[in-house]
Amino acid sequence: MRLFAELVQQLGSSTKTNDKLAALLRYFETAPEADTIWVIALFTGRRPKRTVSSTYLREWCIEQTGLPAWLFEESYHTVGDLAETIALLLPPPTNESSHSLQAYLEALQALSDQEVEAKKTFVLQAWDELNREERFVFNKLITGGFRIGVSQQLLVQALAKLVQLEQSQVAYLISGQWDPRQTSLQQLLDSSFAATDFSKPYPFYLCYPIEGVLAELGNPADWQAEWKWDGIRGQLIKRNGELFVWSRGEELITEKFPEYQGLLEALPDGLVLDGEILPFMEGKPMPFALLQTRIGRKNITKKQLEAAPIHFFAYDLLEWEGTDWRDQPLEQRRSKLEALVAQVQHPKLLLSPMVIFNTWEELAELRSRSREFVAEGIMLKKKDSVYQVGRKRGDWWKWKTDPMTIDAVLIYAQKGHGRRSNLYTDYTFAVRKEDKLLAFTKAYSGLTDKELLEVDAFVKRNALEKFGPVRTVPAELVFEIAFEGIAASSRHKSGVALRFPRILRWRKDKTVQDINTLEDLQQLLQQFGNDKAD
């Protein structure tokens, strides 16, 4: 555990990519192989099932420290991370005798069908034999989410260096469904072993936001344009008589969309499609808010199936008759895809249409009308481009439409997480409704570090009450809030739900008298919010 704790510490504190890469490599070279496979799993989001709830962790820590529960919560809100809060609060260990990462992970898994008392005994014993850094990672193994500043790309880079393989190959090998308990490092990095996993997706090729002017892209005829849909990017796979659906976040979500099961019959075997998972009705896509009602549900009701009928908007064809087509030029992949969709003729499988344009001016004009098509902008792909791995500049670009904006006033603030620990950085904003203020959205991003410090100082100086995570502040600071979409919502007091709200700028030139009103939001809703979200 010590080596792993050191690795996490180094990755969290180093500011340069090369240092992180070196730390990963050093770890892979020195750590036991059984630990390495777990690190790959953890850093690619393959967290084992949670066997101890965080409520218990809180309770046991409060018991061990003898602190009042409210003080534990105050500490937690200041640190912004439960695992770290507990590591900081616990008394020093009485015996330092830590075991391997694998041993802790397997012991945690073995707890799944145990009584609470057995879980407690194990956790308390672990706390008592681990130092502060180790306790932090141990708690993280339980609470999950190793967001510690190492990207999947960096991990791939380190592994590629370690085993002397191409990065794209490594990215492919470590994707998909594999269980760190049943896979050795050697198996994981062996392509013939990979071939036995029929569900294995290809790493997604992602678009960069466009930079500079369009004319620099050269001849418009060399480019293919498509709408950028606001759904879930996904891969639809049929191999060995089975259907698999993967999200971009590398989650296997086949069960969530029973609509697709009809495609099992219709599609040929040895096929991988890249596309967008999207609700679609009466000839047009529906807003993301509707899709959201389908995510995270275990059981889907008939009503939900009818309210948000999910389709697959195919962008690309990656595998055909069991052969990897990613090295073929886009133009050829596209024409094969078009032929396939026409031949399959299944109501759930749609071809994401091309946006036809002759000049860059024409395309700019079309982009400005994206919202009419329920799209969030345009994607531009070079016709001769191969299907690469990850976010790469050059061949594929996204060109989002300008966001909608509303001036609003800050009314509540909460302390942030991660590098925003102990700073009031999570805000709730209000618009005017007659002579009152009405909360309508939260926003967490968009301010510079300097501005955050300024708002934080304002909150700390002016907070109207003292306990609990949320501070009410006098309605004085005005911000311009940008968002990508708007939908009606009965779950929000304001009656609207925004898509990807963030702070565009701090309007120090404006006072609370100048902010927008609920009517302004409702007008936007009428203009652009085509369907009711729930």
Add this chain to the structure above:
Amino acid sequence: MLTFTPSGIYCPPGGFYIDPWKPVEKAVITHAHSDHARWGSNHYLCHPDTAPLLHLRLGPVDVQSLDWGEQLDINGVRVSLHPAGHIIGSSQVRVEHKGEVWVVSGDYKVVPDGISGPFEPVSCHHFITESTFGLPIYQWEDQEIIYQQIRQWVLDNQAAGYSSVLLAYSLGKAQRVISCLAPLQQPIYAHGAIANVQETLIQAGWNLTPVARVPVEPNRNQLKGSIVVAPPSADGSSWLKKFGPVKVAVCSGWMQVRGNARRRNVDAGFVLSDHADWNGLKTAVKATGASAVYVTHGFQAAFSRYLTEQGIEAQEIQTDYGTEEQE
């Protein structure tokens, strides 16, 4: 006997303020940090070790000094100073009038750092305490452990060809960092702000390690792998470029929480504080035996509630003290 006014903590019978944040006639000063020793008052009273620092920071002001334990009568109020252990010269202010005793602790830490004088618990009826680190997540390691980590970090950097830049507040933390690095027996380059303080203190008779001034036009590679102590504001400045490739560390109690350290975007964070940690605050409050406690700058809501639940009557007080940069 003491009241909290818009200008600061005031003693009506004595007619003086303690660490006022607005200009006043008579100001008793706990220590020379800028949020406690502010410009513009007519007369200052402080510990003799604080006097030269006050002159350095405020210019030629009228300063009277009073040794620790020595008593002074101001309009019938008995005033004395007692070591607070925060920085050189830092003092608690004890005031006594008609048998009632108040202590204003300013900023303090209870564990001796070898430079700032050992904190002295002073019995009183009313105690005014800071709460910069008034949450139980703040519990410091022994200074010697942190010192070893800092020296090891510097040696590792040198082995890899890097200069080491330690960011530390120029008055207080910088002196500790310099004394931590002295055993390495290498020149310690200091930013002007820190060199000024160090020289002032040495001239005042302190036995501190002298720092090296940075050559105006150093030869190529002359400063490679060197040791540099600089105030936090120097981070990212062109001044640092003279030292070739650098690794930067912040020395502050705030480094206790990973997120704070990551926010600073530096290569390392060392948890070295001039303030009492959670246990230090609790110990200090208990040792005074005070029946009423006033909690100022920091986590005052949490610490005062905790004390009240422990049976010590406490309330929080809003002041203008304390900014994160200074620790």
